[in-house]
Amino acid sequence: MHTQRLEDRVSIVTGAARGIGEGIARAMAREGANVILFGRRDTVKETAKSISDSGQKAIGFKVDVTDAGGVEQAVQQVLKQFGKVDILVNNAGIYPYMPFVEMPDEVRDSVIDVNIKGVWNCTKAVIPSMIKQKYGKIINISSVTGPMVSAKGATIYSASKGAVSGFTRALALEVAEHGINVNAICPGYVDTPGERGGGSRLGMSADEYIKKLAQGIPMKRLGAIDEVGDLAVFLASEESKYITGAEIVIDGGNIIQEIKG
Ligand SMILES: NC(=O)c1ccc[n+]([C@@H]2O[C@H](COP(=O)([O-])OP(=O)(O)OC[C@H]3O[C@@H](n4cnc5c(N)ncnc54)[C@H](OP(=O)(O)O)[C@@H]3O)[C@@H](O)[C@H]2O)c1
Secondary structure: OOOOOOOOOEEEEEOOOOHHHHHHHHHHHHOOOEEEEEEOOOHHHHHHHHHHOOOOOEEEEEOOOOOHHHHHHHHHHHHHHHOOOOEEEEOOOOOOOOOHHHOOHHHHHHHHHHHHHHHHHHHHHHHHHHHHHOOEEEEEEOOOEOOOEOOOOOHHHHHHHHHHHHHHHHHHHHHHHHOEEEEEEEEOOEOOHHHHHHHHHHOOOHHHHHHHHHHHOOOOOOEOHHHHHHHHHHHHOHHHOOOOOOEEEEOOOHHHOOOOO
């Protein structure tokens, strides 16, 4: 019989109402974890219900990762209800692209609040119990954009994901001796509702935009949310127990291309 790789594990996935977070929540639930989906709107409860309706263990919590007090309260609730947190996936993120000269400070601050402070808040809330139990897996959803490559309009997004890289390495060093692994996933283009929204910026329909992006990728398609889910399961499982402080790219070969002369 197939043993489930995350049986009895308790996992929090942020920004899990849709997109990559949903893919990760579904993949972890399939592997037997108790998955707690954090999302800033009630839709997160519907996503959780659709997972639990198929017989897996999932529950949705309305939590905005930018609200440190709310995050702390929600994590305490999870600890009370499930007794522990084994896995945290910091996935919630926003990516408003805009030229640097036009970007209002409010947009800059919103990216810092979600993509950096959100990761900080959730990690801060779960780490003490992980240290106490001498076990934990923190998985940060970074990006190729910032840590490895970049694009016009992505100044603050790149800066935020570069920060996630540095945070991942520094924290990995601090908590390694406590049995906690801290790693980052760096996706390239993944077909999500958020990514599909990028078409409107260029005056294209979502389908036209996705098709155009796919043409430039060596595998001729975008990544699927369950493919990122599979990688997150690997990083949450015992198969990766000697991996920490790493950034793993999942992009269909997109960033290794040389421009032809
Ligand atoms: N898709 C890609 O191509 C790609 C590539 C590289 C990296 N990433 C990263 O992957 C992560 C997920 O991206 P995605 O494409 O799946 O995005 P998405 O389709 O927009 O989904 C993101 C989810 O996060 C939620 N969220 C946003 N801010 C939040 C907050 N403050 N508190 C709680 N939840 C919040 C959103 O809630 P609402 O439903 O309320 O908006 C949404 O459900 C992000 O960190 C992104 O930077 C994505």
